[in-house]
Amino acid sequence: MALLRADHVTHYFGGLCAVSDFNLELESGELVGIIGPNGAGKTTVFNLITGVYKATEGSIHLDGQELVGRKPNAITQLGIARTFQNIRLFKDLTVLDNVRIAYYNWLKYSSWESLLHIGRYRAQEELYTNKALDLLEFFKLDQFADELAKNLPYGSQRRLEIARALATGPKLLLLDEPAAGMNPREIEQLMEFILWVRKEFGLTILLIEHQMRLVMGICERLKVLDFGATIAEGLPAEIRAHPKVLEAYLGEGGDQ
Template sequence: MTLLEATQVRHLFGGLCAVADFNLDLQAGQLMGIIGPNGAGKTTIFNLITGVYQATEGSIRFKGTELVGLTPHQITALRIGRTFQNIRLFRDLSALDNVRIAHYAQADYSPLEALLHIGRYRREEQRIIDNSRRLLAIFKLEHLAGEMAKNLPYGLQRRLEIARALAIDPELLLLDEPAAGMNPNEIDQLMEFIQWIRTEFKLTILLIEHQMKLVMGICERIKVLDFGETLAEGPPLAIQNDPKVLEAYLGQESVG
């Protein structure tokens, strides 16, 4: 089943074409990677999917629902979670509150119930707290629940960001350079970890990454972008030997 489908997506920043003729067919349960040099339009694609930018042309469908035209919170509420290239936690709030905030769309109570702390408020708040604590526990962060996000070490901030994205209860998880700033040993752990959350939370994952080790190691399909255009798409082995990809990454001379 196709979970996320993009057809002929095009995005312009002024006169600059950031993404051109982008097509994507992401099957449910798949783990797909997007690679490409800096400025290739990878993060722009995440921003188009999640509604931060509105595509200039084309259509993006998630389980048949058109995403172009929806606001980010509407798209997120359809159960698409994401992390950011530069960690964007709520820095001055506790780790627990970071995760709790992401339950906004699921919390089923009205402003009046919130104002008077009556009705569904009590049940829903307890459920959110329980689920947030469960997520923190899974990510081995529960002893830091009361710590401000900005005080956590870098590695734990990355973990907390994934925990927060999972609080959305996503079917599709978008990871933007999850291995940025990690050493080879940490990358090995991250690969194991991504595989684990994928089965545990029954996720479809789309990730952007520069670390070839991670991309080639865990992705089932890889898409290569350069200057907003799709260079190649296929399984890791085919991508590794694609002359166009080698050219984009290594330069023209080394190919010949």
């Protein structure tokens, strides 16, 4: 059975159709890319999967459980985590707190225990603070643990965002333009990094990207969106030569 399954997902903003009849099946362990020109509806797809928007029509299932209609935090609990196109860290909180917040659903103590710092509070805090620090160490961020997130260099912020997403304990990771603002050398490193993360955490990854170099380099399958509609899908090599894709990116009559 597919890990994630989107059937005929359609979404309107007022009268504007942002995504129409979107279908996707993700098998466990796959790395799939969504590409398309600006405004094609790629991020909207992410927002529909994670529950930020509620799909106007269609259904999305994770492991057979319906996602449409659930709140974002409930969907995260089911095992989907994401990063953002423009980094959305908790800027004025420490790097450690950024990760600890993502453990929110794992910490098991009641609000009474939190008010008085009694009962399970201490043991749970210790357990998950250490887990958070282990995770930061894994991403070579532990030396910044008590630094404010906004003071980190750009590349580290990107890594922290992925670390934070992984702290929620996802099966499926959604990466929204992970290579935005990176130079070719950094993109090379990022490609290795993504493959490494997938292996270490046993993840399925769906990513949005503009950088063809990255998409063609690591994605096993691609889906191309334009004006909310899926115009092509298949292996990277097929997509590269697909006439509709060339048209969407280069304009009509691209053969001249």
